[in-house]
Amino acid sequence: MHGYFWFVGKRLLQLLAVIFCGISATFFITHLSPIDPVEQVLGRLSARSNLSPEAIAATRAALTEMYGTGQPILTQYLNFWTRLLRGDLGPSLLAFPTPSMELVTRAMPWTLGLLVTSTLFTFVIGNLLGALAGYHPENRFFQAFGLIAMGVQPIPYYIVAFILLIIFGFLWPVLPISGGFAMDVRPAMSWQFIFSILQHSILPALSLVLVGFGGWFLGMRALVSNVVNEDYVTYAGLAGVKKQTIVGGYVIRNALVPQLTALAMALGGVFSGTVITEQVFNYPGIGSLLIDGVNYGDYSLVLAVSTVSITAVALAIFIVDLLHPLLDPRVRTE
């Protein structure tokens, strides 16, 4: 038990370091650049409407106060942290008086729902099939499966999502290709609404599953085909241990340890995949918010999305890491 606490403490320290460094990076990237957010917003405002010089000066003063860009950079940095800890990153310009954090929290459930289900599904199915394929290398079905996985796996997210869009949007239009739910359904806890959400999430989720699946399948197959030849597996087989016990308890369990590490490492990439998927299928999640924010020049919204997503990915990695000792008892007793 002592070892487990050590392990959790070390990971916790690392989690805090990651969040601190990531958020500091977002601050310094945005604040050390020569581009002033105040001037950018002013440029956008004056391009669309005819403002008097007095109004521009007043707006500039108000914006400078709002962004706090007049102060030295260290003061700004400290202010940024105090505001962030209160969950306040200023109003969004995209939907003006709404705080940008509120926009992010509104979009978060969509992204989380899509991401968690598709990642879990991909991980479980990919590893299970990969393990079976590694255990039965002569099976024709799994061999064909491996070829397909190898062909699909390296294709970037965007291309897969786009091909799905063409197939189900133009060639065989059976599934909704855009939005989070149908326009004519009222968001409420009704079966109709839930059904609409599920129906709309099929294609985005499918694109994520298709891209992610191959990696787990191929990785697990390679791992299992090496573990199968280990002495302890041969010995267990000779000793008459049941085949299910060997596959589940000896082979898969041992091969799953590196796969869990790989899952923690892949999460950042999975997040960037979701951004694309949301953009392609016009899904109302945090990725679409990020893209809108960048296109509109919405400073506080972009900052809010990046800080939240860095924190979320770091937390997810932390949770996956905590699962490690369940599989690998050495971590517990170390």
Add this chain to the structure above:
Amino acid sequence: MFSVFRDLIRYNIEFAIGLILVGAVVIFAVLSYFSPVDPSLIYMAMPDQPPSGQYWFGTNSRGQDLFWQLSAAFRNSLIFGITVAVLSRIISITVGLLSGYVGGWVDRVLMFINDIFVAVPIFPILVLFYFVLRNNMDSFTLALIMACFGWPFDARLIRSVALGLKHREFTRHAVFAGMSTPKILLEEHLPYVMPIVFSTFMANMLWSIGLEVTLAVLGFTNLNNPTIGTVLYWAISHSAIVVGVWWWIVIPVVLIVMTFLGLFLLAVSMNEYIDPRSRLRRMGA
């Protein structure tokens, strides 16, 4: 070196296929140096012409000959991928060998930094860079930023090999013979990690080109510079499929799939070759 290459082609069908695919794409990309037109200019040809004898890949709605356009795009993307791969390989070799050989607190500090870099999601960071730099972000800046994030996983792999090399006889001999640490790392240990470096080189190129496509398709790079991503960006912003200019989408997608599949097969087969158990199984020994 040459015999390794010969073995790979003879015993590893994946390697041979990957080599052919990547070779074809590289030749296609090199052709751009003989291009009769400047790929950044628009309205140089009749727009929306289907593939024909004159325009092999057709022309797009911006009046560009797609053959030369794509050729330049693949050249730029491949150069971009190689730049990122070389830069991040330098970082990962330095960090990996140093932390594996020196050990102690150097190892702990380097691996702590390493773990932070693994966990920070790069995509929001890249978008932030685009957000503040806008069109000042050229492909070398982008390559530099990506290289800063593309090394940690491979550094860990190299470190694990270096840890094993540290206690081998020849390292001790080198130390007693008075070799300096940098010299031991470069002359004694580097050759052992070269296979990993090659295999991760391909994987890294896949990663960086894929990320560039992603950014460009969203419009988050310099759109006047032809790359794989910007070709797709323009095709989508002109609604090529809806208008019926299918070749503007289909031909790049086919070429992209060829490139990615080829690089992936090269990376996977080299990776398999590194592990002597799977190598021997394949050779039937």
